[in-house]
Amino acid sequence: MRSDARLPLALTLAAAGGLMFLHLPILLIFLYAFTTDERTYQFPPPGYTLQWFGVTWNRADVWPPLWLSLKVAAVATTLALLLGSLAAAALSRASFFGREQISLLIILPIALPGIITGMSLRSAYAVMDIPFSTLTIVLGHATFCIVIVYNNAVARLRRLSGALAEASADLGANAFQTFRFVILPNMGSALLAGGMLAFALSFDEVIVTTFTAGQQSTLPIWMLNELVRPRQRPVTNVVAIVVFATTFVPILLAYHLTRGGDATAGAGK
Amino acid sequence: MTLAVEFENVSRHFGAVRAVDGVDMAIPEGAFFAMLGPSGSGKTTCLRLISGFETPTAGTIRIFGQDAGRVPPNRRNVNTVFQDYALFPHMTVQQNVEYGLMVKGIDRRTRARRAGEMLGLVQLDGFGPRRPGELSGGQRQRVALARALVNEPRVLLLDEPLGALDLKLREAMQDELKALQHRLGITFVFVTHDQGEALSMADRVAVFSAGRLVQVGSPAEVYDRPRTRFVADFVGSSNVLPPALAARLGGPAQWASLRPEAVRIVAPGAGRIDGRVVALRFLGAGTRVAVAVAGPAGAPPVVAFAPAGQPPPAEGSPVGLHWADAALHLMEGE
Numbered sequence: 085m086r087s088d089a090r091l092p093l094a095l096t097l098a099a100a101g102g103l104m105f106l107h108l109p110i111l112l113i114f115l116y117a118f119t120t121d122e123r124t125y126q127f128p129p130p131g132y133t134l135q136w137f138g139v140t141w142n143r144a145d146v147w148p149p150l151w152l153s154l155k156v157a158a159v160a161t162t163l164a165l166l167l168g169s170l171a172a173a174a175l176s177r178a179s180f181f182g183r184e185q186i187s188l189l190i191i192l193p194i195a196l197p198g199i200i201t202g203m204s205l206r207s208a209y210a211v212m213d214i215p216f217s218t219l220t221i222v223l224g225h226a227t228f229c230i231v232i233v234y235n236n237a238v239a240r241l242r243r244l245s246g247a248l249a250e251a252s253a254d255l256g257a258n259a260f261q262t263f264r265f266v267i268l269p270n271m272g273s274a275l276l277a278g279g280m281l282a283f284a285l286s287f288d289e290v291i292v293t294t295f296t297a298g299q300q301s302t303l304p305i306w307m308l309n310e311l312v313r314p315r316q317r318p319v320t321n322v323v324a325i326v327v328f329a330t331t332f333v334p335i336l337l338a339y340h341l342t343r344g345g346d347a348t349a350g351a352g353k
Numbered sequence: 354m355t356l357a358v359e360f361e362n363v364s365r366h367f368g369a370v371r372a373v374d375g376v377d378m379a380i381p382e383g384a385f386f387a388m389l390g391p392s393g394s395g396k397t398t399c400l401r402l403i404s405g406f407e408t409p410t411a412g413t414i415r416i417f418g419q420d421a422g423r424v425p426p427n428r429r430n431v432n433t434v435f436q437d438y439a440l441f442p443h444m445t446v447q448q449n450v451e452y453g454l455m456v457k458g459i460d461r462r463t464r465a466r467r468a469g470e471m472l473g474l475v476q477l478d479g480f481g482p483r484r485p486g487e488l489s490g491g492q493r494q495r496v497a498l499a500r501a502l503v504n505e506p507r508v509l510l511l512d513e514p515l516g517a518l519d520l521k522l523r524e525a526m527q528d529e530l531k532a533l534q535h536r537l538g539i540t541f542v543f544v545t546h547d548q549g550e551a552l553s554m555a556d557r558v559a560v561f562s563a564g565r566l567v568q569v570g571s572p573a574e575v576y577d578r579p580r581t582r583f584v585a586d587f588v589g590s591s592n593v594l595p596p597a598l599a600a601r602l603g604g605p606a607q608w609a610s611l612r613p614e615a616v617r618i619v620a621p622g623a624g625r626i627d628g629r630v631v632a633l634r635f636l637g638a639g640t641r642v643a644v645a646v647a648g649p650a651g652a653p654p655v656v657a658f659a660p661a662g663q664p665p666p667a668e669g670s671p672v673g674l675h676w677a678d679a680a681l682h683l684m685e686g687e
């Protein structure tokens with residue numbers, strides 16, 4: 085009995101410790117965006133200032149990587165929404181020979197280490213003589229963005245295609261009407277969530293990008309390069325806050341969207 | 354008499370599983386037809402065969418005389434109240450009820466009016482703007498009912514529609530459903546595993562066991578004259594007497610059934626058979642008295658129902674059991 089009562093406390097402490105270990109460094113990143121010391125990361129910071137936000141704003145070399153990252157994430161996400169949802173629709177409808185294998189092939193890129201995806205894409209580009217461009221990065225990112233969208237869509241479709249689609253047919257709707265009035269409206273939040281996750285993942289991706297970008301710099305790669313230079317260090321931290329906001333907010337929204345979607349979809353049951 | 358639905362030697366097998374196996378059945382128009390059976394006996398599959406979501410692996414299904422073979426579900430004049438209601442979560446109650454009319458291209462005004470009428474019929478006036486997620490189980494059940502009935506189906510299929518409701522609500526809905534069916538005159542095909550529900554609501558009861566139709570008849574027929582041991586036991590926990598015991602009681606050596614409420618407890622020696630009380634169970638309206646009778650080894654005790662007002666015998670005391678000649682029902686099947 086006594087050990088029962090004590091264990092949760094130990095567990096709570098361990099969990100709290102683990103979470104702090106994971107999250108305190110993030111807070112430090114934020115903290116150093118306000119430090120007055122631009123060369124070393126000494127703790128505690130000698131003083132606090134907002135000047136680095138202005139400095140970052142005026143640094144010309146920050147903007148091209150930012151635009152590139154936004155562009156890549158936007159295009160990769162659009163591509164993923166299109167292909168991922170189509171693949172999900174096809175694979176959740178028909179049951180044909182090899183369906184499971186195709187499904188596995190679609191999901192594989194996310195299980196594969198990014199370094200493998202990156203290397204294979206790079207050698208493929210080399211073999212096919214494709215020069216590095218925005219498009220080569222987009223293709224690299226699309227491999228895992230499609231999986232995100234596909235997984236979200238498949239989960240939702242599986243729930244919809246059963247009872248609700250039957251109820252619709254029972255009430256006299258043909259296949260098109262069922263898709264238009266029942267499946268599609270319920271897919272919306274799943275696709276939105278998938279899209280946001282895909283965008284967030286693409287926006288801060290480094291590994292695949294390193295292999296597929298050539299001389300171009302996306303924002304994360306620019307940050308990586310910036311860290312080794314001892315000049316205006318807090319600028320990197322300011323950018324980190326921007327990256328954090330651009331990726332964390334969509335992920336949070338996606339989480340709430342799928343959760344809310346589940347609650348309403350389950351409510352009909 | 355017009356037949357709403359006919360099954361002619363219908364089977365639906367899933368691989369080795371015989372979900373429905375050689376079922377012959379006729380559902381008359383306007384009937385309140387209950388399909389009764391334990392879980393897994395093939396009731397839902399039968400219903401899905403009528404609605405068109407399953408196709409028979411053998412046999413023919415006719416709906417109002419027409420072979421339903423190739424008619425897809427959306428073209429059958431049959432609507433379903435699903436077991437889990439399957440309301441559209443993204444639509445309001447009003448839109449849910451209008452759905453069937455909307456996909457048939459009926460204009461907005463008519464749609465709204467008819468849906469309103471239906472919501473009134475199921476006592477949900479004013480619930481139109483709500484979402485299914487904001488309703489209680491009983492209210493969702495009514496929406497599902499209104500959504501099906503607004504299409505004016507000739508046959509309404511209900512798959513354990515009251516299963517998710519608590520006892521009190523279930524009893525109220527039983528009365529309401531029965532009244533509704535009476536008023537509309539639509540054929541109701543009602544699936545349940547609750548024998549009390551089937552007997553009290555239906556005018557025809559079909560008892561299923563392991564994919565087979567064991568007996569069809571009026572509730573009184575099925576209750577008083579079960580065809581097999583399974584029916585006797587499943588529909589109302591009757592005494593099932595093995596052939597040896599039936600023979601000792603002066604009948605032919607055949608399986609027989611005997612309703613507990615038909616058995617009177619009398620003084621030892623004054624009845625048809627003597628025994629000793631082995632268990633008592635108080636049920637409110639009376640007491641179930643289990644009496645071990647001398648007889649073939651392994652014969653179960655005979656259960657008598659002592660109505661309240663008559664003090665039940667003490668456990669262990671010797672008693673006699675008596676019943677009218679007609680109460681002992683010989684079964685044709687096993």
Ligand SMILES: Nc1ncnc2c1ncn2[C@@H]1O[C@H](COP(=O)(O)OP(=O)(O)O)[C@@H](O)[C@H]1O
Nearest residue numbers: 367370372390391392393394395396397398399
């Ligand atoms: N689509 C299916 N695939 C395989 N087996 C099924 C399928 N549908 C029903 N069954 C099986 O058929 C039997 C009867 O099921 P069902 O009609 O749902 O029974 P009930 O409604 O009486 O509980 C069960 O053994 C069930 O597992």
Ligand SMILES: [Mg+2]
Nearest residue numbers: 393396397398
């Ligand atoms: Mg069932």
